[in-house]
Amino acid sequence: MLPHRCHLKHQIPEFLENRLDPARHRAMEIHLEDCESCHREVETWRWIQQNCARHFETPPESRVISADCPATKRKKWPDSPSGTNTPRLLSQQWVPLLCGLLLVVTVAATLRHFLxxxxxxxxxxxxxxxxxxxxxxxxxxxxxxxxxxxxxxxxxxxxxxxxxxxxxxxxxxxxxxxxxxxxxxxxxxxxxxxxxxxxxxxxxxxxxxxxxxxxxxxxxxxxxxxxxxxxxxxxxxxxxxxxxxxxxxxxxxxxxxxxxxxxxxxx
Ligand SMILES: [Zn+2]
Structure with missing residues (x-):
């Protein structure tokens, strides 16, 4: 993996939902073939989609994740309403955390009957x-x-x-x-x-x-x-x-x- 290369992580949600135009979709496929980091990211997202989809509905805009390469890091989210600086509620770090929390709540709800x-x-x-x-x-x-x-x-x-x-x-x-x-x-x-x-x-x-x-x-x-x-x-x-x-x-x-x-x- 090249240290200064720009990853395409910001496109992963659109990629998984087939919302990229054909050229960008193909570019993503090629990128994933030799970028372990983005590949892992895609696998994580697939896992989350499969395991969390039935627990809570995520609004489409909150599934967008930010890129971690400097060129795509932005303070303003271009797709947020009127370009305001609105943080995304479910960024890529938060979703696994929320899944974990959900698991803890479920286990606690089960255990409380035995306490x-x-x-x-x-x-x-x-x-x-x-x-x-x-x-x-x-x-x-x-x-x-x-x-x-x-x-x-x-x-x-x-x-x-x-x-x-x-x-x-x-x-x-x-x-x-x-x-x-x-x-x-x-x-x-x-x-x-x-x-x-x-x-x-x-x-x-x-x-x-x-x-x-x-x-x-x-x-x-x-x-x-x-x-x-x-x-x-x-x-x-x-x-x-x-x-x-x-x-x-x-x-x-x-x-x-x-x-x-x-x-x-x-x-
Ligand atoms: Zn990458």
């Missing part, structure tokens, strides 16, 4: 209090469990819900909402008893192993339940596939456990 969730029982108890005090509203009032499942599915909840019918225990379904529990998406729904007592159920993607210490296990015939006491409420957690489910209320714990067994479809 400890310190205050989950308190947070669920807090949701219960807000519902009771009318500070958290339901998105859908619905007495039919199957209809509420359909509503959650229509709202784009990324897991299958199984809202139970608790009428045998004299609790009628009131309705539910798609919710945010700490840093994760949850579904939340509410039952009401004959004396206006409330039962709150929440479901979200998590492992009960990530719950804090301080609960005690209750071994059912088909299911294990983890019971907490927080903010004068009893909370019964259980695992359903990759989901953690919880039922919270101030009713008698044995009755709550019975409702949880029905909710967990375990009896």
């Amino acid at each position: 400890p969730v310190p205050n989950l029982p308190s947070e669920v108890a807090e949701d219960y209090r807000k519902i009771r005090e009318g500070k958290l509203s339901l998105e859908r009032y619905e007495q039919d469990a199957k209809e509420l499942d359909r509503f959650f599915s229509m709202r784009g909840v990324p897991f299958n819900t199984k809202v139970a019918d608790l009428r045998d225990l004299h609790y009628r379904l009131v309705g539910g909402r798609v919710h945010q529990l700490i840093n994760r998406r949850s579904v939340l729904y509410v039952y009401q008893g004959r004396s206006a007592e409330l039962l709150l159920c929440e479901m979200f993607v998590a492992d009960t192993a990530a719950l804090p210490s301080g609960g005690f296990w209750h071994e059912g015939q088909k299911k294990k339940f983890l019971i907490y006491r927080a903010k004068r409420l009893n909370l019964v957690f259980w695992q359903d596939g990759n989901m953690t489910c919880v039922l919270a209320s101030d009713i008698d714990p044995e009755q709550l456990l019975q409702a949880a067994r029905l909710e967990a479809n375990a009896i």
Whole structure:
């Protein structure tokens, strides 16, 4: 590679998109045959195009990269609006960096489901209090469990819900909402008893192993339940596939456990 030769890196995006006129396209092909640096650049761009295209759309003007040879280094970008000195958002150095960042974010989003969730029982108890005090509203009032499942599915909840019918225990379904529990998406729904007592159920993607210490296990015939006491409420957690489910209320714990067994479809 000749040290003072002008590279054609500024033409690479246009070259890859077949936007060069035939003469310049041919000149680029000839240049690439004996310029290792530009060849590497082209390979990098192809890799980025293939691997990042599905993650984010890049506006055409931001795919233009600057040349690194002195003759083509410019302070003003000729194709920017009215020739202003606008820096390009995605220059050639930034795209691999953004891809790396995207990878880190994806890994973090996956890992967070396995990280400890310190205050989950308190947070669920807090949701219960807000519902009771009318500070958290339901998105859908619905007495039919199957209809509420359909509503959650229509709202784009990324897991299958199984809202139970608790009428045998004299609790009628009131309705539910798609919710945010700490840093994760949850579904939340509410039952009401004959004396206006409330039962709150929440479901979200998590492992009960990530719950804090301080609960005690209750071994059912088909299911294990983890019971907490927080903010004068009893909370019964259980695992359903990759989901953690919880039922919270101030009713008698044995009755709550019975409702949880029905909710967990375990009896
Ligand atoms: Zn070159």
